[in-house]
Amino acid sequence: MYFFSQMQRSSLLVLILGIVMLFPLELQAVVQLEDLPEDLPPKPSFIDIQRYYVAEKLADLASGIDSFFGNDRNFQETSKSVLQIDATRVIQHGYTPSIALSLKAKLNLPNAQKRFHLVLESNPDQNLPGQTPAQQLQLQGQRSSIFKEVSSPDSYGAALRFENREDSPYRLSADGGLKLDNISIQPFLRSSGSYTIPFDLVQLKFTESLFWFNTTGVGENSLFEVDHHYSDKTLLRSTSSATFLYNNQDFTLHQDFSIFRTLNEQSSLLYQVSADGVSRPLAEVTEYVALLLYRRRIYQDWIFLELNPQLHYPQANDFQVNSQFIVRLEFMFAK
Numbered sequence: 001m002y003f004f005s006q007m008q009r010s011s012l013l014v015l016i017l018g019i020v021m022l023f024p025l026e027l028q029a030v031v032q033l034e035d036l037p038e039d040l041p042p043k044p045s046f047i048d049i050q051r052y053y054v055a056e057k058l059a060d061l062a063s064g065i066d067s068f069f070g071n072d073r074n075f076q077e078t079s080k081s082v083l084q085i086d087a088t089r090v091i092q093h094g095y096t097p098s099i100a101l102s103l104k105a106k107l108n109l110p111n112a113q114k115r116f117h118l119v120l121e122s123n124p125d126q127n128l129p130g131q132t133p134a135q136q137l138q139l140q141g142q143r144s145s146i147f148k149e150v151s152s153p154d155s156y157g158a159a160l161r162f163e164n165r166e167d168s169p170y171r172l173s174a175d176g177g178l179k180l181d182n183i184s185i186q187p188f189l190r191s192s193g194s195y196t197i198p199f200d201l202v203q204l205k206f207t208e209s210l211f212w213f214n215t216t217g218v219g220e221n222s223l224f225e226v227d228h229h230y231s232d233k234t235l236l237r238s239t240s241s242a243t244f245l246y247n248n249q250d251f252t253l254h255q256d257f258s259i260f261r262t263l264n265e266q267s268s269l270l271y272q273v274s275a276d277g278v279s280r281p282l283a284e285v286t287e288y289v290a291l292l293l294y295r296r297r298i299y300q301d302w303i304f305l306e307l308n309p310q311l312h313y314p315q316a317n318d319f320q321v322n323s324q325f326i327v328r329l330e331f332m333f334a335k
Contacts, residue, residue, distance in 0.1 A: 124157030250280035
């Protein structure tokens with residue numbers, strides 16, 4: 001009996017000791033559970049992780065291509081200070097070759113927290129938001145030849161632009177400035193807003209712009225772009241654009257399909273087919289264009305050479321082919 005009493009007492013001591021040892025662990029677990037927030041976000045699924053990765057990869061590819069080609073999309077949306085000078089020469093049958101210079105610059109104002117920029121450009125009324133060169137010719141009433149697109153600047157503009165921060169899916173900007181030509185100084189106003197939506201391998205972008213120039217009056221432009229990530233070196237892009245001018249009460253229309261192909265760190269290719277049209281007096285196509293653009297970085301990150309053969313089929317020439325070869329030397333400084 002004494003032996004069994006000793007065993008009972010030993011078991012009781014072990015049980016008490018176990019409870020004493022486990023109680024701090026249980027208390028600590030309760031405290032940790034109390035410290036956890038109740039509204040924890042759900043853990044992303046494997047599919048969500050892959051979608052975010054692909055979307056970010058697509059955005060980086062599109063941004064890198066636009067930056068390399070130095071196109072207007074990059075100029076409008078970058079938050080860096082940019083100075084771009086183009087020397088362009090067009091070779092076309094029946095025209096005397098000439099060299100045209102153009103420039104545009106966007107300078108950060110550091111004390112304004114990167115929200116304000118000083119914008120300088122040649123022919124500001126021919127750099128309307130979402131416009132293509134062919135659409136500019138339609139707005140100016142020059143539908144016979146795109147050769148005039150590279151004519152020497154006849155006006156210069158300076159504007160103060162407000163932009164929201166670039167980490168937002170919405171891109172908003174508004175600017176007002178003055179245009180100087182040989183005769184007078186005229187004010188102008190522009191505003192633009194865009195929204196980008198990623199869907200795995202596809203990225204959609206909607207842009208809406210309003211503007212007023214003394215040469216064209218009040219106008220509006222709607223732009224819809226679709227980027228498709230085909231491979232790490234290839235981007236497919238579809239661009240649809242419509243511009244409305246209040247004075248003319250009509251639309252100028254544009255559609256193009258582009259393939260951007262990165263060859264190496266120094267050079268890239270652009271293949272593009274496009275069509276331009278108008279809504280009045282009849283809805284019709286005014287020109288078809290097919291082009292190949294080879295762009296090469298020839299010195300560091302700021303001197304580029306472009307070789308650009310084009311085939312134009314204008315309505316004014318009964319859609320007979322009109323070939324051009326454009327050579328452009330571009331100086332682009334960005335910081």
